[in-house]
Amino acid sequence: MPELRKDPIVGRWVIIAEDRANRPHDFEHAPIPARHKDRFCPFCEGNEHATPDEIAAYRGHQSQSNGQGWRVRVVANKFPALRIEGDPLEHRDGMYDAMQGVGAHEVIIESPQHLISTSDLSDEQLCEVLWVYRDRLQDLKNDSRLVYGMIFKNVGAEAGASLEHSHSQLIGTPIVPINVWEEMTGSLNFHNQHGRCIYCDMIEQELAFEERLVMDTPDFLAFCPFASRFPFETWVLPKIHSSHYEEIDNGQVEKFSGMFRRVIIKVEAALDRPAYNYIIHTAPFDTGPLKHYHWHIEVIPSLTKTAGFEWGTGFYINPMPPEKAAAFLREVSI
Ligand SMILES: [Zn+2]
Ligand SMILES: [Zn+2]
Numbered sequence: 001m002p003e004l005r006k007d008p009i010v011g012r013w014v015i016i017a018e019d020r021a022n023r024p025h026d027f028e029h030a031p032i033p034a035r036h037k038d039r040f041c042p043f044c045e046g047n048e049h050a051t052p053d054e055i056a057a058y059r060g061h062q063s064q065s066n067g068q069g070w071r072v073r074v075v076a077n078k079f080p081a082l083r084i085e086g087d088p089l090e091h092r093d094g095m096y097d098a099m100q101g102v103g104a105h106e107v108i109i110e111s112p113q114h115l116i117s118t119s120d121l122s123d124e125q126l127c128e129v130l131w132v133y134r135d136r137l138q139d140l141k142n143d144s145r146l147v148y149g150m151i152f153k154n155v156g157a158e159a160g161a162s163l164e165h166s167h168s169q170l171i172g173t174p175i176v177p178i179n180v181w182e183e184m185t186g187s188l189n190f191h192n193q194h195g196r197c198i199y200c201d202m203i204e205q206e207l208a209f210e211e212r213l214v215m216d217t218p219d220f221l222a223f224c225p226f227a228s229r230f231p232f233e234t235w236v237l238p239k240i241h242s243s244h245y246e247e248i249d250n251g252q253v254e255k256f257s258g259m260f261r262r263v264i265i266k267v268e269a270a271l272d273r274p275a276y277n278y279i280i281h282t283a284p285f286d287t288g289p290l291k292h293y294h295w296h297i298e299v300i301p302s303l304t305k306t307a308g309f310e311w312g313t314g315f316y317i318n319p320m321p322p323e324k325a326a327a328f329l330r331e332v333s334i
């Protein structure tokens with residue numbers, strides 16, 4: 001019997017309609033390549049001239065900006081969705097609102113070697129990637145035109161990656177994205193009613209219930225959410241309440257990188273290296289620490305397609321119950 005489930009934060013309903021045949025390997029997809037390089041890659045070390053100038057980099061003392069010798073490198077996106085010059089002036093056209101497309105669009109090149117997935121990085125490399133996310137958010141916060149920094153990663157063509165070399169992106173926007181707005185509103189309503197953070201409550205319930213847990217460490221928790229939209233959707237949260245990702249400290253980021261990489265390894269092992277996305281949901285720039293909001297990463301393997309019913313209703317149909325997905329992911333030993 002299919003089940004309708006409601007996401008307690010944003011109120012979105014999903015239909016969990018289990019297909020009995022579903023094993024992880026039943027999802028048809030093109031696995032991301034293990035490691036290969038068949039054409040010129042602008043992100044590989046030695047090809048720095050092929051990217052826009054560096055915005056930031058972690059590199060050896062002797063090395064020069066825009067030259068070799070870096071470990072993580074941040075450059076402007078060559079084909080930006082939003083442009084950094086100008087003012088986000090609002091204008092009205094009758095009933096319509098519009099704004100100039102001002103914002104930041106940066107690419108975080110995660111390794112000088114031609115690696116493909118987060119799982120291919122070492123713990124140390126991923127730690128620096130997660131640290132540079134923090135640095136870039138803290139820097140963009142100083143730009144008064146921007147109110148939000150969205151960090152995301154596409155891995156594999158099916159998840160929208162146009163270049164294979166492991167990289168993530170940061171888009172700084174002059175408005176709060178609607179998905180974040182819905183989470184902010186939902187969690188604020190919950191806090192007003194109960195005086196608690198809904199994400200902290202969720203962590204507590206998932207720890208007690210256990211069946212949706214993927215990985216539990218002293219500082220971070222990974223689980224498949226109750227109202228998962230997608231098969232094997234996995235959320236990772238810090239156990240200590242924190243609304244802003246950029247407030248993470250050195251010790252936390254080290255623990256986080258080790259854990260997060262293992263979560264990705266599990267997803268890849270269970271599903272034969274699917275394309276995937278991850279996104280960081282964090283609070284907007286222009287707020288102080290918030291009691292009601294809790295930053296997290298959502299990992300979404302690309303296994304199903306959004307079609308007419310989803311577009312029309314806003315419901316998602318998920319053929320893989322999160323309890324079953326989590327069990328498969330827990331079984332993967334690393
Ligand atoms: Zn490359
Ligand atoms: Zn919390």
Ligand SMILES: [Zn+2]
Pocket residue numbers: 183281296298
């Ligand atoms: Zn979220």
